[in-house]
Amino acid sequence: MLPDKVKQELLRIVGEHNYQDSYTHKLVYSYDATPQFQSMPDAVVAPNNTDEISQIVKICNHYKIPLVPRGSGTNLSAGTTPLEGGIVLLLKNMNKILEIDEENLTITTQPGVITQEIINQVEERGLFYPPDPGSLKVSQIGGNINENSGGLRGLKYGVTRDYVLGLEAVLPNGDIIRTGGKLAKDVAGYDLTRLLVGSEGTLGIITEATLKLLPLPQxxxxxxxxxxxxxxxxxxxxxxxxxxxxxxxxxxxxxxxxxxxxxxxxxxxxxxxxxxxxxxxxxxxxxxxxxxxxxxxxxxxxxxxxxxxxxxxxxxxxxxxxxxxxxSALSRLKPTTILEDATVPRSEIANMVKAINTIAKKYNLNICTFGHAGDGNLHPTCLTDVRNEAEIERVEKAFEEIFMKAIELGGTITGEHGVGAMKSPYLHLKLGDTGLNAMKQLKFALDPNQIMNPGKMFINHNQKRVVINREYAGES
Amino acid sequence: MLPDKVKQELLRIVGEHNYQDSYTHKLVYSYDATPQFQSMPDAVVAPNNTDEISQIVKICNHYKIPLVPRGSGTNLSAGTTPLEGGIVLLLKNMNKILEIDEENLTITTQPGVITQEIINQVEERGLFYPPDPGSLKVSQIGGNINENSGGLRGLKYGVTRDYVLGLEAVLPNGDIIRTGGKLAKDVAGYDLTRLLVGSEGTLGIITEATLKLLPLPQxxxxxxxxxxxxxxxxxxxxxxxxxxxxxxxxxxxxxxxxxxxxxxxxxxxxxxxxxxxxxxxxxxxxxxxxxxxxxxxxxxxxxxxxxxxxxxxxxxxxxxxxxxxxxSALSRLKPTTILEDATVPRSEIANMVKAINTIAKKYNLNICTFGHAGDGNLHPTCLTDVRNEAEIERVEKAFEEIFMKAIELGGTITGEHGVGAMKSPYLHLKLGDTGLNAMKQLKFALDPNQIMNPGKMFINHNQKRVVINREYAGES
Structure with a gap:
């Protein structure tokens, strides 16, 4: 439970209408599109602007309260489940396209705009925003940026990262930063823009983005x-x-x-x-x-x-x-659909598909495979049932083997879904101790109290799956 | 001067042929292509492989000796001058193209390969590496990556960053990391690849790179x-x-x-x-x-x-x-040519050029302007003479005004040349205190002893321009 002082502060900042802590509200935001991960938040807040977010972050940082930014929750890596409780922060009130600049070929948007809306708006003007994740009809652009979403057009056009020119973000200490701009070239310091893209809400909260557009193909x-x-x-x-x-x-x-x-x-x-x-x-x-x-x-x-x-x-x-x-079609067949995104160099697709089939047979599982062949990003999808514990155990073993095979073939454990909580146990396979250590150093530097989306990306062995009530370190 | 123990260790690692500390050698590497910046290193080493680099870095980290990685030194931001002495580390012995993979459209190369050589090799195979910085005939690809070099084709094809798929690098603690791979999509953790690209040698030493290629335009x-x-x-x-x-x-x-x-x-x-x-x-x-x-x-x-x-x-x-x-043509006219790269949104080019001309007149300076209009990356170039102290003072004031104007127009202080030592006093104009602070946190997290290219990117007020002998903190 949140300290009452914190609750009062949050209510003051966002207003009654944008603060919820009823059981129903908390339940709704206790999970995302990823099966098998659930945990209750202590409250759900929906700020209206960057300044409110900065105030909320400062309070959370002071009281060491976990903060989980969340778009539409369509991610498949348990990236937005509040595994350590705390506050789920919704961006739904920040849902305006701020500008489409036809001269500089950019769109500037708040994070809560639905991806499809961006695509519609720019295409009306003969412009093109290529990243097209499977969830684009419901996903928010802020979520896409946090997850560095891919899609079907990645081979030719790249992924979300390749279209983010500038960001406004609130860092874990509450500081508001602005990176990049309407600029094709900018080398003023480290590439904070791309450090934030794909950081899964663990380094800050994205509050505005300027995205690159292309002419719409004829x-x-x-x-x-x-x-x-x-x-x-x-x-x-x-x-x-x-x-x-x-x-x-x-x-x-x-x-x-x-x-x-x-x-x-x-x-x-x-x-x-x-x-x-x-x-x-x-x-x-x-x-x-x-x-x-x-x-x-x-x-x-x-x-x-x-x-x-x-x-x-x-x-x-x-x-x-x-x-x-x-x-959607696959998920009709069985109660639980586990969709993965092991990715390999394009030249290894046949080997990877063969390996997936062999592993499925070995563990007696039903795995269908589809995906983005052009960029080696495959989606082996297991049709299963979480209630069948024995099978789920085999599923976990099978996916671990699939990830190891992807790495062996020069690939990665995740091409576009992100690490989240789901793949944090496997991140070392790709990065090794030195790479993982470097990433943790960056995380701790920006977020020493580890308030931003804790338990994601880096595995937390103390993580509990379902927790209802929590007490936070005193109101110092 | 380096402690003798350090010198002996370096000699043991790289061999006599690859260690130099004669006055002549040190003088050669006391400056780069940037006017007005010079400082003597204590030694110049040219390691042969990643393992040697890791050993060198560990020694420097232990003794807190500055380490300045250097390609061909063509940068224009005083990015490779050893402003705090220490060791200039040359990558010239690591000059092999390791693989051109036509199936995955990648080239894997050591950092010391000349950019033009990469372009030649891939074009022979009908492939295309678009980044084309002005210095490509002599610059090393490792330098291009460290500076996130741009070029004439940035508008359509982007910059070096957009072509770096994976890196091997030695971090300031001597750890060797590998990022990315032959992968169009990879979201396993933070984007260390792009954090290193453009980090100007302040976060580590790039020892291998896998670059994306395109089909050569017909x-x-x-x-x-x-x-x-x-x-x-x-x-x-x-x-x-x-x-x-x-x-x-x-x-x-x-x-x-x-x-x-x-x-x-x-x-x-x-x-x-x-x-x-x-x-x-x-x-x-x-x-x-x-x-x-x-x-x-x-x-x-x-x-x-x-x-x-x-x-x-x-x-x-x-x-x-x-x-x-x-x-080259402009630099024949006067003893000193100062080339800048203030960059603005494309729509502001006319305003920027007009402002440059007004500022030049105000300070009675000869400034020619050319550049990449398509991406708003202009090169106001001042023809002057460093020996004319009064004029140089006016030059500095004029460029400060130019940078401020670029920021005012939504631009940046550097589009492709980097911050280095030259633009570190102006970095806060673009980033503000919060952005600058975040970048420093990242730097200190990875390089707590600040051995990697010190005095670059972040201004060091104690910086001295020309220093011949130094003593290092005891051999603890």
Missing amino acids: TKKTALALFEDIQMAAEAVSAIIAHKIIPATLEFLDQPTIKVVEDFSKVGLPTHAKAVLLIEQDGDPHKVEKDIHDISSICKENQAFDVTIAQTNEEAEALTTARRAAL | TKKTALALFEDIQMAAEAVSAIIAHKIIPATLEFLDQPTIKVVEDFSKVGLPTHAKAVLLIEQDGDPHKVEKDIHDISSICKENQAFDVTIAQTNEEAEALTTARRAAL
């Missing part, structure tokens, strides 16, 4: 290539890139995923194919036409038994929507 | 647009971008620069024009043709009195080379 085309073998699909991916073509999207679905998605979306996906590549190219019409033609030939040379090019925008949209529905 | 075209007025040139820049065209290069030269460059390069630059835009577009031939045609029309609509499109590669190359020669 046109796009979508193709679907069917393979009798995963290996052939992976070889086609490498061959496309080796041909010096960088498609906007190059997605992979294995047969189990295809079947489930088709059953869900009914767009006519070929359930007899062992692997499918969904390929999209965008840009100048002449170049798009040529690229899609070349990609089609390359797929056929790599033994695709069929390549279809969508003839209309509607056909193309249906295919992309079907791919975007993969997680 | 073709390019170059145009030259002449204006009677700087304002019109600036408006043309904005109009091109507003037209949703992002040229590969969009360079600006004012009349004084044009005259000097033409006198130097004799490529037929129009010395009667008040301002010139040098525009290059690359990519698919069809798109390039269309873009250059559109750009040409837009320039004419914005009152360019002449637009020429280079008809041959040789003609185009001559124009780009002339632009690249701007600094």
Whole structure:
């Protein structure tokens, strides 16, 4: 429970309407989109501006109260569960697009704006914000920045990090900083902008962002290539890139995923194919036409038994929507869906998919795999049931093996979902002791009292899963 | 002077051939390409591998001896002058390209490789490494990474930071870390890769880098647009971008620069024009043709009195080379050339150029301005003489005003040259106390003894300009 003094202070800062500590409210914010992680906060606050956030942070820092900034909670790494209690801080009241600057090709936004709204607003002006995480219809841009979200267009256009030009943020001591600006080039000091991007709310609270925009590509085309073998699909991916073509999207679905998605979306996906590549190219019409033609030939040379090019925008949209529905479709099958994002160099995709299948068999698990083949970012997805403890234990072992395999192949434990609480036990696999130590030094330097989203990124062995009441170190 | 014990240790680690402490050697490494900064190191070492560097760093950390990593010393911010003595560490022995991976579109290189060599090697394979700092013929890639170098292609392709996928580095405690990898997506922990990029050797020594490559654009075209007025040139820049065209290069030269460059390069630059835009577009031939045609029309609509499109590669190359020669050409005129890189949002270029001219007049100085108009990164260049103390004092005042104006216009004190020692007095203008404080916290966390390139980035008021002998805190 929060000290009464703290509660009174918070009420004073945000007003009654934006402070909640009823059981229902706390329950709602005790979990995010990640299965198996839940913990009650002590209060939920929704500040209205940066100054209020700074005041809240100072109070939390003084009383050493955990503070968990939260967008829409769509992350899949238990990044926004209040594992050590404290305050869940919602950005929903800071939901305004502040400016779209067509001359400098930037958008400046508050963190609580829905990603889709940003995309809609800029596309109306013929501009383009490429990062497109699966959750974009509900996720908040602040969450995307905190998680450095990826998406389907990462291969050609990069990820959220590549579009953040400047930030305003409140640091764990309550200081308000501004980084970067409407600038393509800025080397005035360390890159705090990119240190904050992907820091999962452990270094501060992002209160405003200036994002880079591109001209909207003039046109796009979508193709679907069917393979009798995963290996052939992976070889086609490498061959496309080796041909010096960088498609906007190059997605992979294995047969189990295809079947489930088709059953869900009914767009006519070929359930007899062992692997499918969904390929999209965008840009100048002449170049798009040529690229899609070349990609089609390359797929056929790599033994695709069929390549279809969508003839209309509607056909193309249906295919992309079907791919975007993969997680929703898979999650209908079993009570619990655990979606991972082990990532490898593009050249290792076939090896990684094979390893995933071998590991699934070894642990007798149902794992479907889909993902962003072009950037080696795979989503092995386990359909399971948290109530089946024996199976969950096997799931954990299987994923640990999958992470180790990814590292062995030169990859990483997470390509776009973040470490959060879920993958903190595995972070040392990627970083080693020296890398992990360096990151902890940075964290402790900025947040000596460890108030910002504690228990995330760095494993906390004292972490308890479900806690209802807490007492905080006296009101010194 | 180094304690004898330290000298013996260094000799043991790198061998006699790679340890120098003669007056001549120390003099050579007492300055870099930046005028007005000089200070003698105590020794110059050239290690052969990462392990040797780790050993050297550990010794320096133990004895609190300053360590200044140095590539070719082409930086313009006094980033590699040993202002507090100690050891200049050369990376010249670590000069191998380790791998070009055509499947994953990456190059892995040691830090001592010349940038031009990387460009040559990848272009031979039809690949492309876009960052092209002015010094690329002599600069080392490790230096480019430490400075987050920009170049002429920043507008369309970004800067060095955008191409660094992974690093090996030795931290100030001697720990060796590896960050990132051949991965388009990696969110396993904080972005140490980009924290190190542009950290100017103050956080560690980069010992290996994996860089992202692109397919080499199929073709390019170059145009030259002449204006009677700087304002019109600036408006043309904005109009091109507003037209949703992002040229590969969009360079600006004012009349004084044009005259000097033409006198130097004799490529037929129009010395009667008040301002010139040098525009290059690359990519698919069809798109390039269309873009250059559109750009040409837009320039004419914005009152360019002449637009020429280079008809041959040789003609185009001559124009780009002339632009690249701007600094060399200007530096022939006076004993001292001070080149700055105040940067503003693209929409503020005309205002910035006007302000520079007003400030130059106010202080009675000869300042020519050229630079990367597309990304707002201007190079006001003062032709002066360090021996003229009264003038140099005016130069310093003028540049301070220029930096303040850049900040006022939403810009930054340095777009691509770095802070180093030269701009450390102005860093607070951009960051404010809170931002500067956060950066210092990061620095102290990783380098509590402040051995890594001290006196750079953060101003040290005790800094002395020329020091010959030093004593180090006892051999504890």
